[in-house]
Amino acid sequence: MIRTCRGPGAVSCAAIVTSALILLAGCSNGGGVAGGGHPVSGGTLTEIINADPGNLDPQSSAVDTDVQLSFYAYDRLVAVAGDGSIKPNLATSWTANAAGTKYVFTLHKGVTCSDGSALSPATVAANLNYVGNPKNASPLLGATMPPGTSASADAAADTVTVTLPTAAPFFLSDLNLLPIVCQKGLDDRASLAHTTDGTGPYVLSSAQSGNAYTYTLRKGYTWGPGGASTATAGMPATVRLEVVSNETTAANLLLGGSAQIAAVSGPDRSRLAGAGLFHTGSPETFGEMFFNQTSGDPGADQTVRRALTAGLDLPQVGTVITGGGGTAAQGLVAASPAPCPGNTVRGNVPGYDPSLAKELLDQDGWTVAAGGVRAKNGKKLSLTLFYPTGVGDGAAATELIQQEWRQIGVQTTLEGRPESQINSVLFGTGAWDASLVPVGVSNPAQAVPFLTGPTPPNGDNFAHIDDTAYQSTVAQAETRSGTAGCGLWNQAEESLLRAVDVVPFEDALVETWGKSATFTTVNSVVLPTSLRLLG
Secondary structure, eight states: OOSSSSSSBBOOTTSOOOOBBOOOOOSOOOOOOOSSOOBOOSSEEEEEESSOOOOOOTTSOOOHHHHHHHHHHOOOSEEEOTTSOEEESSEEEEEEOTTSOEEEEEEOTTOBOTTSOBOOHHHHHHHHHHHHOGGGOOTTBTTTBOTTOEEEEETTTTEEEEEOSSOOTTHHHHGGGOOOOOHHHHHTGGGGGTSOOSSSSEEEEEEETTTEEEEEEOTTOOOSGGGOOTTSTTOOSEEEEEEOOOHHHHHHHHHHTSOSEEEOOSTTHHHHHHTTOEEEEEEEEEEEEEEOOOTTSGGGSHHHHHHHHHTSOHHHHHHHHHTTOEEEOOSSBOOSSOSSOSOSSTTTSOOOOHHHHHHHHHHTTOEEOGGGOEEETTEEOEEEEEEETTSTTHHHHHHHHHHHHHHTTOEEEEEEEOGGGHHHIIIIIOOOSEEOOOOOBSSGGGGHHHHSSOOTTSSSOTTOOOOHHHHHHHHHHTTSOGGGGHHHHHHHHHHHHHTTSEEEEEEEEEEEEESSEEOOEETTEEOGGGOEEBO
């Protein structure tokens, strides 16, 4: 997920996505408290994460693991509940003008940072101004606010005024992705790579790269989402987030009692269900393909993109990558409840037709040469397929794709990378031709920065997409508030899929399991204030 959601190696909400590259926290399913124990305060809870987060600066990455860790140490202005409603967090209330371009947030009184200093309106405004300034290249820009957004503070009134250059249809829910850093961290951003400086319920006490990250509970925290407090019975005194990339190992640790929380969505979930473990689930984008449309790359040719897609049995690829636990994608947004219901995939994404694929490539001048690989103007039709390791059965899925593309004359090199290297490839080297890194978003507006506009290193449009029909319809949709623009958002998405700019094909229920613990999740992010150890 380039989602900001914890699905398959995606890019998170504004920075690619779930281990999806992106983890975009928004609406999703929540968990309730199960029976079989009573809350026990203190103690240590171990949560399994499937990849090392790398840089811990919460405004420098939208990869799902980074997003999950950020919720322990950092608060947001507002919170999103499991039903999609907006709840107070650092802001107790807010107002907006009729145009939806100016918001005034009244801050919670008495909020303190982990070092004991008070959080000021000026510091909150500085966070928004940092992310809103394109020069800072925060991957959260675009997903949380439009470029050019500015903020000002009124210390006497305890308010922060946010001015948007244009209306953002889902602005309040998008703010749930923006962690607020305290002043010390803003003054020394380099320190945020390996320490925390926030107002959240926990503070980082130990960081062992590639192994584990330990957080300690803060006393006196009373301003959590919906008034959550760290004085609640059952909250663990220590949370240890242990890096374990293999789902079978994670499941074994849960069953053996060495861990209390882990996301397991593959075949091992049947063992966990059989043991009666508590669990929650969130639908997420698991199977999604992008083509690099950089000039000169095969993916820049729409006919090639269409042929490559028609040459794949995408339902079968989806079954492989999810271990049979997925469902056919209906659009770019897998979140439930869907903000804009409808099926934009049906009739717009090419179906499996190898004969058509070969015919399209023939018509486009790609002729079969020695070794069965097609070539045009002396250049082979050779692609590097990039995918995140540790996301479902990605290796087997890419091997199937490699075999099917070979049948239509395409040579494919498979390039798997751990989640920690996703950003460096998609937004850095650009050394890929096709990608299986999904972009997980909770509303259609969050996808826009990845599908339009500046390309890396100046923007998030990693596939170099330039779809004027999509851009034109999005411009109209962005003038409508919330779901009032859903018809236009779906129309824009349909044009994008018809042009084969992105190919969504499989969603899956990403399940988070608990033993001797309960919790609530939003888009697969475990909410720290909901943690309860059970005895």
